[in-house]
Amino acid sequence: METKQTDIKLKTPIRCIVKLGGAAITCKNEFEKINEANLITVSSQLREAMMFGSSSGSVLEMDWSKRPGMAESLVKVDDYKEQLVLDFSSFVVIHGAGSFGHFQASTSGVHRGGLNQPLVKAGFVATRISVTSLNLEIVRALAREGIPSVAMSPFSCGWSTRERNIASADVSAVVEALDSGFVPVLHGDAVLDEALGCTILSGDVIISHLAAHLKPQFVVFLTDVFGVYDRPPAEPNAVLLREIAVREDGSWSVVNPTLEDSDKQVEISVASHDTTGGMVTKISEAAMIAKHGIDVYIVKAATEHSLTALSGKLRDKIPDDWLGTVIRHVS
Structure with a gap:
């Protein structure tokens, strides 16, 4: 992996990296459908968590695009002239694809590589059209909450892999955006692979890489369930694992609640069209993040519990x- 950015210097230390799970912000079993209610709530909670002090007061929208049912953008320029620049703490947002991109990628086999095949090349293009369209809608939702969000696609930023492992991932553009007062919004993406030709770079891998280089105070995974369970949460008697300890070698065990076999592997189900590994990848990458001494919180999106996590109130x-x-590191 290229590590040219090991000595990253941010003007302001980054507070949090947030992963918006695809299943939490889209209707995962309905083709390219956004969960509008969840996205609105998550965007509002992010604004509250990012702001220093009270989140009350008027919201000056930053999405000036035409919307359905509107003849034109209703921007009142004078409202911005006397408004103080809001002081947002530094956040990075990364989102999954959910019902966007996964179907195109799995149908064409983009994750397996083979750009010389017409179906794969077409699928690569189709996947990126789908995931970037979702990215735009998330950026717009955040902008409507007054969050200065900017879209940053890994493919467009030059990120690439070799045999599905990150080979090149220059984070300088992310750093420059943060230092300029923006909130970068990245996403899982179709990228070029030095060995396979192409593959899918998941949002969970991206968040692990950024956490290692940007060293946030904490990381939050927003999902469609309350956290990690000892088996698929839909099954009877599924137990929520409240705390997982990660050791120096990256291995992990459940410390709360006490299980008969605390080192047993959690049973996970993955949707047939999910080309990124689902919760398996999430736990693995979360453990890698925790190894750096960074607390990781996995919580259900758009709930009071997610707001608590985003606000940093769980650190103490x-x-x-x-x-x-x-998920925490233990020595």
Whole structure:
């Protein structure tokens, strides 16, 4: 892996990297359909978490595009002239694809490589059209909350892999955006692969890479379930794993609740069209992040528990009534 950016210097230390799970912000079993209610709530919670002090007061939207049912953009320029620049703490947002991109990628086999095949090349283009269209809608949702969000696609930023492992991932553009007061919004993407020709770079791998280089105070995974369970959460008697400890070698075990076999592998189900590994990849990458001494919170999106996690209130003490999974490094 290229590591030209090992000595990254940010003007302001980054507070949090957030992963918006595809299943939380889209209707994963309905082709290219956004979960509008969840996205609106998540965007509002992100604004509240990012702002110093109270989140009350008027929101000055930054999405001036035409919307359905509107003849033109209703921008009141004078509202911005007397408005102080809001002081947002540094966040990076990364989102999954959900019902966008996965179907195109799995149908064409983009994740397996082979750009010399017409179907794969067409699928590569189709996948990127789909995921970037979702990225635009998320950027717009954040902008409507007054968050200065900017889209940053890994492919367009020159990220690439070799045998599905990151080979080149210059984060200088992300750093420049942060230092300029923007909130970068990245996403899982179809990228070039030095050995395979192409593959899918998942958002969970991206967040692990950025966390290692940007060193946020904490990382939050927003999902469609309350956290990590000892088996698929839809199964009877599924137990929420409240705390997972990660050791120096990257291995992990459940410390709360106490299980009969605390080192057993969690049983995970993955949708047939998911080309990124689902929760398996999420836990693995979360453990790698925790190895750097960065707390990771996995929590259900658009709930009071997600707002608690995003606000950084879990760093000192985990409330007994908080529902989610904490993944931490132990020496």
